[in-house]
Amino acid sequence: MWNDTQVRESTARLVPAATTPVTPQQKEPAMSGYLKIERLSKAYNPAKPVFADVSFEIGKGEFVCIIGHSGCGKTTILNVLAGLDTATSGNVFMDGREVVGPSLERGVVFQSHALMPWLTVRQNIAFAVKSRWPDWNKAQVTAHVEKSVALVGLSHAIDKKPSQLSGGMKQRVGIARAFAIEPKMLLLDEPFGALDALTRGTIQDELMAIVRDTQQTVFMITHDVDEAILLSDRILLMTNGQDTDAGYKPGGMAEVVVNPLPRSRTRADLHHLPGYYDLRNHIVDFLVSRAKAH
């Protein structure tokens, strides 16, 4: 009973604008729509779209996380934003132009780091840098590569092959590669999913520091509620498609939670901040009772 009220209260306080479910007509708060996603849907089986009518915006310099159970279509959305996949319907606009394919403007960090195992760390990042700036000479490339590697603290391992690195180090290289091309936006597909808790914490801190320094716009998938709260300005909650009494209901954006915690939050003081537990409980309750995993 007490718990119920608590949650309802916190919901009201945290998301004044968004009563669930968010309809696409509703305007997002103040943020300018640097990235606009309009009525996106994806259907492998036309009768049962995985998700439908997904609309949201991401402002410049904003860090947005998306949470939902497996199969709700998070990765599909990210791949559509990256230009690696196409939606069944709907549009994505970035900076006023429609996204129709992969582009150097959007750096992607893949869940499985996706480093090329036959290249060293230096060569992996140089490959990206040379793709971004084909006219650069050797010295320029080298300097930029070394700067990018130093950003994630891996200068000592720059000439090693990925197979000689730990999981955390590999993911750091993946992040360095994405940052090296200086994209307008960063897309992270559950980048820390395969890492142990301690490594995950360290790299979260590093990512947060780099993102704040560079004012990078970030869209990130995660399964970790604390990670979302620590890193993001807004958290998108997604439901899975499900069969109800009234027929099949596709998955979609259920709610947008604005993170009320100060941006200066750190991993160490996060759980002491007022409002942290309300926010966390709200998201966990959503995942447990409303998101409906299969």
Add this chain to the structure above:
Amino acid sequence: MKTASLNLRAALVSLLIFICFVGAWQLATKGPSIGGASSGMTAEEIEYAKMMGKDPGAAKSTGFPPPIEVAKATWAHLSDPFYDKGPNDKGIGIQLAHSLARVGLGFLLAVIVAIPVGFLIGMSPLMRKAFDPFVQVLKPISPLAWMPLALYTLKDSDVSGIFVIFICSVWPMLINTAFGVASVKREWLNVASTLEVTPLRKAFRVILPAAAPTILTGMRISMGIAWLVIVAAEMLVGGTGVGYFVWNEWNNLSLTNVIFAVLLIGVVGMVLDLLFAQAQKAVTYVE
């Protein structure tokens, strides 16, 4: 220490097997010498017999040669490998060079055809399905079965030999290249896409290195088959090469030389395989 001692023990056992084998060979070929055929002949008679092509003192008339004869022949061949005394009497080095040149040319042609076509088949599911029936039918054909057609159309025994090598090396390379290219990890291609890498650069910098170990495996299999086939092909077309050398020495009834050639073919095949193993090692990556 442990591995060193294992290697040492293995070497000792190998040596033992070798000694047993040579010993058994020696015992099996020791029989009564027929070399006495020349006894009771005058010098003139012996010379006459030699002129008639019947050397009464020659080792070949004593049945299957013992190991020491083969060792002597080996030494004789290897100490003067490059002499050329007419079409039927060339040093073993020259014969070997002819065989290797044919294998090399045929293999190179196969590489030129199989790698690009393999790329095409590997990258396009449509092409894979379209090419599949042809590959399935052509692959099991013995390369020597092409020989009459090759001789008729190409009208040159040397070129036909090269063609036969080409046709037998092309399939393993083609199939392995297509498989290697088709199984390049999606994520590496995605990285290339998000970096807007040009198709040519993607082919050479991402797909080729990713598929290289599989392609090299195909090349290694092809080279093994090519070396098997060249001996048979040269027996058929004649003229030059180790295969022809074997056939020629059989016609001379010189089993010593045949055994020497057989051993040489084995050693060269092993060296070729080792070369490809090294190349394979160089392009293999650990994930």
